Amino acid sequence: MSAVWRASRAAVARRRLQTAVIGLVVFCATTTVVLALSVLTAASAPFDAAFDGQRGAHAVAAFDAARTTPAQLADTARRPGVEAAAGPFAQADLDMPEDWLGHPPGRLTVVGRADPAGPVDRVELLAGRWATAPGEIVVNQGFRGSPASMLGARLTPSGAPPLVVVGFANSMSKSAGGWVTPEQAAALHPSGLQMQYRFDSAATEGRVRAGLAAATAGLPEGALESARSYLTLKSAYSALADSYLPFITVFGVLGLLVSVLIVGNVVSGAVVSGYRHIGVLKALGFTPRQVVAVYLAMVSVPAVVGCLFGTALGWALSGPVLRVTFAGIETGTAALEPPAWLVPACPVAVPALVAVAALVPASRAHRLSAARAIAAGSAPRTGRGLRVQRALSGTRLPRAVSLGLGQPFARPGRTALTMSAIVLGVVTVTLTTGLSSTMLAASAPPEGSAAGPRVRVQVGSAAEHQPVPALGESGSAALLRSTPGAAAVTSRALVRLGLVGHDETVFGDFYDGDEAALALHVVKGRVPAGPNEVIAGPAFLDQHGLKLGDRITLDLRGRRLPVTVVGMPLEGNARAVGATAAALAALTAEPHVVEYDVRLAPGTDAAAYAAAVTAAEPGLRASASSTDPNTATATVIGFSTVFTLLLSVVAALGVFNTVLLNVRERRRDLGMLKSIGMTPRQVVAMTVTSVAGLGAVSGLLGIPLGMLAHRLIVDHVKVLVFAESMKDVWHAPQLAGLALAGVAIAVLGALVPARSAARLTIAEVLHNE
Numbered sequence: 148m149s150a151v152w153r154a155s156r157a158a159v160a161r162r163r164l165q166t167a168v169i170g171l172v173v174f175c176a177t178t179t180v181v182l183a184l185s186v187l188t189a190a191s192a193p194f195d196a197a198f199d200g201q202r203g204a205h206a207v208a209a210f211d212a213a214r215t216t217p218a219q220l221a222d223t224a225r226r227p228g229v230e231a232a233a234g235p236f237a238q239a240d241l242d243m244p245e246d247w248l249g250h251p252p253g254r255l256t257v258v259g260r261a262d263p264a265g266p267v268d269r270v271e272l273l274a275g276r277w278a279t280a281p282g283e284i285v286v287n288q289g290f291r292g293s294p295a296s297m298l299g300a301r302l303t304p305s306g307a308p309p310l311v312v313v314g315f316a317n318s319m320s321k322s323a324g325g326w327v328t329p330e331q332a333a334a335l336h337p338s339g340l341q342m343q344y345r346f347d348s349a350a351t352e353g354r355v356r357a358g359l360a361a362a363t364a365g366l367p368e369g370a371l372e373s374a375r376s377y378l379t380l381k382s383a384y385s386a387l388a389d390s391y392l393p394f395i396t397v398f399g400v401l402g403l404l405v406s407v408l409i410v411g412n413v414v415s416g417a418v419v420s421g422y423r424h425i426g427v428l429k430a431l432g433f434t435p436r437q438v439v440a441v442y443l444a445m446v447s448v449p450a451v452v453g454c455l456f457g458t459a460l461g462w463a464l465s466g467p468v469l470r471v472t473f474a475g476i477e478t479g480t481a482a483l484e485p486p487a488w489l490v491p492a493c494p495v496a497v498p499a500l501v502a503v504a505a506l507v508p509a510s511r512a513h514r515l516s517a518a519r520a521i522a523a524g525s526a527p528r529t530g531r532g533l534r535v536q537r538a539l540s541g542t543r544l545p546r547a548v549s550l551g552l553g554q555p556f557a558r559p560g561r562t563a564l565t566m567s568a569i570v571l572g573v574v575t576v577t578l579t580t581g582l583s584s585t586m587l588a589a590s591a592p593p594e595g596s597a598a599g600p601r602v603r604v605q606v607g608s609a610a611e612h613q614p615v616p617a618l619g620e621s622g623s624a625a626l627l628r629s630t631p632g633a634a635a636v637t638s639r640a641l642v643r644l645g646l647v648g649h650d651e652t653v654f655g656d657f658y659d660g661d662e663a664a665l666a667l668h669v670v671k672g673r674v675p676a677g678p679n680e681v682i683a684g685p686a687f688l689d690q691h692g693l694k695l696g697d698r699i700t701l702d703l704r705g706r707r708l709p710v711t712v713v714g715m716p717l718e719g720n721a722r723a724v725g726a727t728a729a730a731l732a733a734l735t736a737e738p739h740v741v742e743y744d745v746r747l748a749p750g751t752d753a754a755a756y757a758a759a760v761t762a763a764e765p766g767l768r769a770s771a772s773s774t775d776p777n778t779a780t781a782t783v784i785g786f787s788t789v790f791t792l793l794l795s796v797v798a799a800l801g802v803f804n805t806v807l808l809n810v811r812e813r814r815r816d817l818g819m820l821k822s823i824g825m826t827p828r829q830v831v832a833m834t835v836t837s838v839a840g841l842g843a844v845s846g847l848l849g850i851p852l853g854m855l856a857h858r859l860i861v862d863h864v865k866v867l868v869f870a871e872s873m874k875d876v877w878h879a880p881q882l883a884g885l886a887l888a889g890v891a892i893a894v895l896g897a898l899v900p901a902r903s904a905a906r907l908t909i910a911e912v913l914h915n916e
């Protein structure tokens with residue numbers, strides 16, 4: 148083994164450039180793999196780990212307290228199929244007439260619970276403490292980092308005593324909007340009792356229903372008022388994350404494919420180019436197995452080093468990339484971080500891939516005799532490449548170009564791997580260009596919007612310790628219109644609504660004013676024309692089994708409004724519907740305006756307008772609207788750009804390696820060509836042409852594949868629906884530029900070894916090692 152190790156170490160030291168290329172390719176490939184697997188893993192289940200950690204309920208059931216007793220419900224915990232149960236807890240629905248802690252008016256479900264622990268739905272306290280005395284409440288919060296200033300806020304429900312917020316907590320089961328002591332819950336006159344169940348089998352909706360039916364069998368008829376499955380909750384919970392899953396998956400798979408292709412190409416090429424060295428080792432007495440061991444060690448050393456550094460960089464980048472990718476998602480206690488198994492797995496799997504890639508050609512070479520191996524490594528190449536070069540010599544192409552175009556045919560296997568990597572690189576560039584164009588078109592002002600700066604005006608709330616506008620809704624709108632520079636004013640009201648037939652609340656966005664129709668941003672269907680019409684996003688429709696033209700019934704404090712879904716907005720919340728002020732007027736006489744959008748006349752100073760509004764009415768917080776892309780746009784563009792750069796660099800490194808190996812194998816040919824008068828510029832032209840042709844063909848193959856991937860992705864994003872004009876982003880100049888992407892990747896990878904070959908002297912290239 149000492150002889151094997153000395154020979155391997157000498158080969159690593161002598162072939163410094165090859166060693167550096169292998170290490171760099173493995174480094175970039177490992178970084179890409181870690182990022183790809185991180186986002187794929189996180190996107191597939193950001194909910195499951197936290198849900199299991201809190202022993203989330205497979206079903207949360209509400210029972211009519213007038214039709215059943217706590218003792219009867221406690222008995223359901225011992226029914227067949229019930230793994231664990233918690234409750235019964237007293238449940239009361241409070242009517243919140245005003246905005247509270249950033250939430251709109253509407254129903255607040257409160258449950259009496261002595262502590263956050265238990266066999267099911269272990270609530271995690273995020274800030275403050277648990278409610279232990281009458282008049283205290285802990286509010287369910289979907290995000291970590293609740294500001295301490297909100298602790299101590301006073302909630303004033305209609306017809307109930309005020310409650311002081313003493314803590315914020317999170318339930319992955321969404322079992323309540325808030326928790327109070329059992330004594331406090333009894334004082335709120337609860338009309339229901341809540342049970343939380345975990346079943347032995349709950350993988351599908353049918354099994355959850357079967358488990359709930361078995362648990363509640365024998366209870367009085369009508370006792371079960373409503374029940375919610377955790378699968379429905381999971382779908383709503385990760386709707387935004389799932390919307391990113393199509394393009395995350397595509398980029399992740401592209402990253403894995405490019406990495407495998409390039410690593411295999413680089414390592415196998417390094418072994419093939421060393422056939423002459425293999426023959427020398429055999430002539431010195433190395434056995435075939437020792438020869439294979441030398442080459443495995445020679446490529447494994449830089450591969451392991453590159454893999455370790457790539458794993459470290461990928462792990463460091465995956466955290467920020469995940470935070471950007473899942474920005475704005477209500478993650479609760481779910482930790483969006485790369486899986487820990489990547490750290491030990493990548494340093495094992497990637498070097499194993501390198502070893503397999505080296506083992507195949509090394510095993511083929513070890514069967515050759517010393518004389519044949521030396522001849523294979525030093526004899527000039529003949530065959531397809533030479534025949535193609537001879538055929539091209541009869542054309543009017545410059546001799547350097549015809550020689551270069553024939554070189555890829557000399558090594559068809561290596562050419563195929565290199566070309567595959569360039570094709571995937573072009574697919575990535577095309578996909579990124581299309582997604583960026585689509586998202587920028589989506590974030591642009593709606594068609595028909597007039598030009599001019601915009602100002603966002605938020606309405607203060609006493610619940611948030613902000614001054615309430617003294618002018619009221621009509622006075623505030625009049626102030627905004629009368630302030631110099633205003634061209635159009637649109638208000639948005641926000642109300643929490645019940646959805647008849649569903650045990651959940653939804654948000655209602657109601658627009659009024661000069662550009663209410665544009666603010667709804669309908670891209671499919673039409674804008675609501677009356678009080679009985681709403682719009683809803685694809686995630687909302689999907690989770691409720693609805694489509695355009697279906698009817699639902701909204702409820703606000705007992706007042707019901709049947710509405711028809713007539714349109715889909717560009718960006719729809721999975722728990723929200725949109726409508727005009729006419730629908731809000733049919734539900735309540737209160738305005739519930741939370742913000743205004745003001746379009747200013749062209750040339751107006753937005754900052755000066757905002758300052759004038761705030762000075763005139765402290766209850767209105769005005770600020771110039773940002774022109775930056777929204778979260779979804781920034782996430783898609785940022786994520787795809789990172790992966791495009793990575794995959795383009797890895798593909799260019801693959802080309803670099805291919806050209807480097809070709810130059811090394813054709814040193815004798817280069818010497819002969821230089822000796823008969825080929826200039827350094829012609830050497831560069833010949834070498835670059837050998838891969839530029841591959842890049843051109845790869846561009847023609849990669850562009851339609853990238854366009855197809857773009858169309859598949861934009862048609863399957865769950866929280867966004869794009870108009871056809873936003874999908875039709877391909878134009879002749881853009882396609883012409885993309886056609887050069889493959890050539891650019893190929894030339895970028897070929898320039899350095901081509902210039903290096905051009906600088907070699909005749910004596911140097913003819914020197915026999």
